[in-house]
Amino acid sequence: MKPINVGLIGIGTVGGGTWTVLNRNAEEITRRAGRPIRITAVADRDVELTKKITAGAARVTDDPFALVNDPEIDIIVELIGGYTVAKDVVMQSIANGKHVVTANKALLALHGTEIFTAAQEKGVMVAFEAAVAGGIPIIKALREGLTANRIEWAAGIINGTTNFILSEMRDKGLSFDDVLKEAQRLGYAEADPTFDIEGVDAAHKATLISAIAFGIPVQFDKAYIEGITKLEASDIKYAEQLGYRIKLLGIAKRRSNGVELRVHPTLIPAKRLLANVEGAMNAVMVKGDAVGTTLYYGKGAGAEPTASSVIADLVDVTRLATADAAHRVPHLAFQPDAMSTLPILPMSEVETGNYLRLRVEDRPGVLADVTRILADQGISIDAMLQREPAEGEGEADIIILTHVCKESCADTAIARIEALPAQKGKVKRIRLEELQ
Numbered sequence: 001m002k003p004i005n006v007g008l009i010g011i012g013t014v015g016g017g018t019w020t021v022l023n024r025n026a027e028e029i030t031r032r033a034g035r036p037i038r039i040t041a042v043a044d045r046d047v048e049l050t051k052k053i054t055a056g057a058a059r060v061t062d063d064p065f066a067l068v069n070d071p072e073i074d075i076i077v078e079l080i081g082g083y084t085v086a087k088d089v090v091m092q093s094i095a096n097g098k099h100v101v102t103a104n105k106a107l108l109a110l111h112g113t114e115i116f117t118a119a120q121e122k123g124v125m126v127a128f129e130a131a132v133a134g135g136i137p138i139i140k141a142l143r144e145g146l147t148a149n150r151i152e153w154a155a156g157i158i159n160g161t162t163n164f165i166l167s168e169m170r171d172k173g174l175s176f177d178d179v180l181k182e183a184q185r186l187g188y189a190e191a192d193p194t195f196d197i198e199g200v201d202a203a204h205k206a207t208l209i210s211a212i213a214f215g216i217p218v219q220f221d222k223a224y225i226e227g228i229t230k231l232e233a234s235d236i237k238y239a240e241q242l243g244y245r246i247k248l249l250g251i252a253k254r255r256s257n258g259v260e261l262r263v264h265p266t267l268i269p270a271k272r273l274l275a276n277v278e279g280a281m282n283a284v285m286v287k288g289d290a291v292g293t294t295l296y297y298g299k300g301a302g303a304e305p306t307a308s309s310v311i312a313d314l315v316d317v318t319r320l321a322t323a324d325a326a327h328r329v330p331h332l333a334f335q336p337d338a339m340s341t342l343p344i345l346p347m348s349e350v351e352t353g354n355y356l357r358l359r360v361e362d363r364p365g366v367l368a369d370v371t372r373i374l375a376d377q378g379i380s381i382d383a384m385l386q387r388e389p390a391e392g393e394g395e396a397d398i399i400i401l402t403h404v405c406k407e408s409c410a411d412t413a414i415a416r417i418e419a420l421p422a423q424k425g426k427v428k429r430i431r432l433e434e435l436q
Contacts, residue, residue: 003036004318007067008058009043009089010079011050014103014130017303018077018310019053029311033318037311039077041067068092075317077310078102087111090126094118099321101313103130103306109204112211112218116331123325127313132205133158133282135305136298137312142212142286143333149288151213153253155266155435156284157277158205160300161196162228162248164188166265167278170236170245176229188280198227199248199263206250210261213286214254214342215334219261222344226264235357235428238399239267242383244355245275246430258345267355267401267432273297274435285435293435348408353382353432356400356414361422362389367398373416374402377409395424401432 008015019039022029030036041059043066044050050060064080067073068089076093078100080086086107093100094115102108108115108128119126129139133156142151157163161183168179180197183189195201207220228248239246244267253260268275273295277283282300287293299305320328330336360366367386374381385399402410414427 001035003038004033004074004314004321005040005072006037006075006077006314007041007043007070007073008039008077008079009064009067010081011042011044011053012079013303014306014310015042015044015077015079016053017307018079021304021307022311022314023057029315033315035318037314037318041070041073043067064089065092068096068098073098074321075099075101075314077314078104079310081106083107083110087115090115091118094122094124094126097122097124099125099127099317101127101130101310101317103128103310105131105201105204105208109207109218109220112208117336119331120325120336125317125320125328126331127317128208129313130306130309132208133284133296134298134300134302135308136282136284136296136300137309138209138284138296139212140312141294141296142209143329146286146288146291146294147333149290151254152287152289153251154209154213154284154286155249155251155274155433156206156209157247157274157282158250158284158300159196159199159202159248160280160282161189161193162199162202163277163282164280165197166228166231166236166246166248169231169233170240173233173237175233176231197229199225202248202250203263206252206261206263209250209284210252210259212333213252214259215332215338215340216259216342216344217339218332219344222261224262224264224347224350228265231265231430232428234397235355235430238357238385238397239355239430240270242385242399242401243270244268244432245270247275247277249433251433254342255345258343258349260350261344262347262350265430267353267430268435272435348406348411350407351404352407353404353434354402354410355428355430355432356402356417357428358398358400358417359395359424360398360420361424362394362396363422366420366422369420369422370398370400370417373413374400377405377413379403379405379409379413
């Protein structure tokens, strides 16, 4: 049978992995796809390096649009990242009637609605398994494996850099700044790690998860995003003493009046499997009404793990390329004319438990003032930890875990506690999820 011809744009870490795995496992992949899949052309700015990698087995150029506009190429694999050239590449590929495989979560989180609409109108596929959690097939699980379920929530560790940092802070008791430097030295963190440590990368991925889980448009601009830069080693230690661990989670949760879409540091009970995901690994929990809670775990980045997802998409597209467009799996799992209008809830409407760390003067009546303020907002206390002041100090830490309450009530209570004469500085708040 005639091979499927692929144009690969970007042969960096993931592109190089894709080239290697596709060639190494060519026979197995052909048996699965029903026809050979071959990369016939590669576009990359570093032409000389690309020629060394491909060793004459593919045409090489520095112009991505030479591939996009080549009528002999059936599928474009976009692995250059970013929002500008990548968007032009994807949109022109669709306009030319080519299927697209991409690992570009940022592009899809910001422009996914436009891209998927264009693909639907043109009758082509845009596949993006590699855009979320690297080698973990979470997109396929949500879009196909769990299609019988009403998804209630999904929560995941979907950024390996931040999980490595938090694991090291917990294991070694080091500060955030010290561990970040170590992560950069080891190659887990970029020279500019902002997207990772501020939660933006995880929010891109959580946005895509929310769209597929609930059948809503991608709405990255409405996600709540909070990174890990303000976490302190003392909070990780106190959480451990209370039976919890802190992870940066991407959370998408269905409520009767809307969808919670948020990324922030989160206390998780230490007995949960998700709490025990360490190092640079990723994991996603999904709760469906029929199946219950499921867990997907594996490498969330790296050349060959991510290439595994890219090639899985290539196989899917190859199998379905000749199928009637109306009978393919929809991009966001739900038929385009049946998307939900459930809104993304503002953070003030979100409901979570809370970890509160107060630094207060060690004198009578302070705790009574704090508990009264919480009670006034209808917030009940689940657990409390009080640390005696060190010798010669007149201040002590009080750690409070609250039951679930509305974010706006917690905000009001925290503002009132910070106004107490005995409270020193800001209250440290970390949200808590039981994940039951």
